[in-house]
Amino acid sequence: MSRASRPGHSRPTAVIVIAPDESSAEIVIEGHRQVVSGLAPHETRRAALDVATGYAAHIGQPVLVDARDANGYWRLIATPDGVVQPAEPTAPTQPPVPGQVPAPQNQEKGRKSGKLLVLGGAVALVVLLLVGAGLAIPRLLPGSSDAAEEGEVDENAIPLEYPAPPGFEPVVELSEELAPDTQPAVSRDGSVLVYVDPEERLNLIDADGSRLWSVDLPFDAAAGLGAPRFVDYGGESTIVMETADTLWFWPESGGTATNVELPESGSARYAGDSVLVRDDDAAYLVIDGELEEIEAPGSSVPMLAADDRVLTAVVSGPWNWVSPGEEDPEVVHAQRPSEAGEMEAVITALREYVIVRWEPLRGDGSILAFHDRGDGSVLGSAVIEEDALEDVSHLSAPVGLDLVVYGPVLFDPHSGETAVVPGFTPEISVGDLVFGELDGNRVALDASGEPSEVPEDAETPRGLLGDRAVVVHEGHLYAIPPE
Structure with a gap:
């Protein structure tokens, strides 16, 4: 229970400051700061109010919202059931004592500012309807305060209701909250996370927990095959989702989705x-x-794509990089x-490596050797x-930035060192740990192969968002800090 929700304390307050260009907003609750953003002014406001209603739901009591923008200042009430309503019949003409919260800086240049929207009067009722309809509620909870000293647990921290995986x-x-039967995805460098919410909107969140954008899916969430993925497309990082017959692409920087139809018997490989x-x-x-067809030379087989080229390989021998329209x-x-x-x-090609x-x-x-896919040099062997x-399986393996695993072999790409753990079946590489199964037990191995037991009810991380592990449990994703 947070300090604000305990008997004897006044009603907790959320202070929301909308940036002049309305592309971002700063929210401060009980001394904890969060910045959210939207592709349009109404999305910025909705994201800010979602934080307030999420906190109200967390503490189980209404939260007073002091909201201000270039037009003025309004006082609202955010309730635990997601409703936002005016706190008073008439909004005050003067804001609270200044000096509490600085105006947020524009988070992304070049966005349209749009027409000013007011969080009062009739528009407050519209907001009430929007939030009350069940729009996604992001919960950047107060436990993430940077003010807490290292090694101390913030009194507002929210405990995970089941064991954490080793290292967290x-x-x-x-x-x-996630849409039913969907999974989130974290970029390989841990800078952003993407997920589908219960309103079937695709959301992108950065490592600070700020929502960068949110868009409606052009298909039913249930039609998606697997989790979203991060790929290079059109010269930039892009999020791709696959349905039975189509690939859908969203630029990570924001923008309209594009799609490509798959051949009748076609499938995508990542x-x-x-x-x-x-x-x-x-x-x-x-x-x-x-779709640009690639001509694989001789008996070679296409294995991976990168930089508008395809790597093809034979069972034993050199591999090739093939570009569309080029003969040599x-x-x-x-x-x-x-x-x-x-x-x-040649066993397989995965990410930066060809495994031979x-x-x-x-x-x-x-x-077993890990070779650089570009020049064939040996990076590590065991x-x-x-x-x-x-x-x-030669089709996939945990290939992280800090630890690469193929079967029982662990490879540290920074040092070139390897370790062999007989009987180990890897699942996913998360930072400097790899999670999997050893002799029928769930474990996490470090680069030396030293195992740590994974508690029975702990969820396996899906990746790192910044330095926090992302786990999924009962239809929600959670980011949990390192030890």
Whole structure:
């Protein structure tokens, strides 16, 4: 329970300041600050009020809202059931004592300011209807205060109602409700998170918890296949969602969605930076809203897409980079590891790496090597048992920025060091940990292969938003801080 909700304390207050251009708003509740933004003035206001109603729902009592913009100042009440209504029949003409909250800076240049909207009178009733209709309520909870000293738990912190995974505190700093049967996605660098809310809107949130934009899905949320993904498209980072017959793209920077229809038997592959589309007969890149067919040289097979090129490979030998309309591919020869003999097989290509199995110069087993996809150099290698990769899927693997895992082999791309943990089945790489299963038990391994047990009821993180793990439980996502 927060301090504001305890008996003997006055009603908690949320102070909302709308920026002059109405592209962003600053909200301060009990000393905790959050900045939200919207693609239009009404979206900015809605995002700000959602924070107030979310906090009211959290503490179980109404919250007084002091809202101000370039037009003046209004006093509202945000209730736990999501309704916003005027606090007084007539709005006061003077704002509260100044000096409480500075006006927020514009978060994104170049947005339209739009026509001023007023949070009072008839418009307040419109806001009441909008929020009361069940629009998404982002909850950047007060536990995320930077004012708390390191190692201390903020008295306003919200406890996680089940065990946290290893390396993280059981404290909620950010919470969002998800559309049924949907999953969020975190960008690989942890800078943004995307999710679909119960109103079937696609939302993008940054590492500070600020909503960057929110748009209606052009299809039913139930039609989406899997979680959204972050890919390179059109020269910029883009969010892609897939349905049975279509790929939908939204620029991370904001803008209108574009779509590309898939071939009848086509499917999308996300092993590289960009989307690779394959059907029974051909492979395609998505370029300028069209599918561009790729001619794979010889018997090579398309494996991943990056920078409007496709990497193709044969079972044993060099791999190729192929561009649409170009006859001569770029050929890349894998460097032989110092302890290796002949190449046994190109196993797969994932993100920045081509993973190759080599014969050892002496002894039994094989050498698994992580090669740079661009020049073929050896980045790391490890000796494995001959049957170590029998049950490993070549289509995907946890490839993080700090830890890469293929089967039982862990590779630290910063140091080049590897570790082998026989029997380990990886699931996802999260920062400097990889989560998976070892001998029937859920564990988290560090780069050295040292395991930590995952509590029975703990959720496996979906990624890192900043330094916070994102977990999903009973239709909500939660961001929880590191230990």
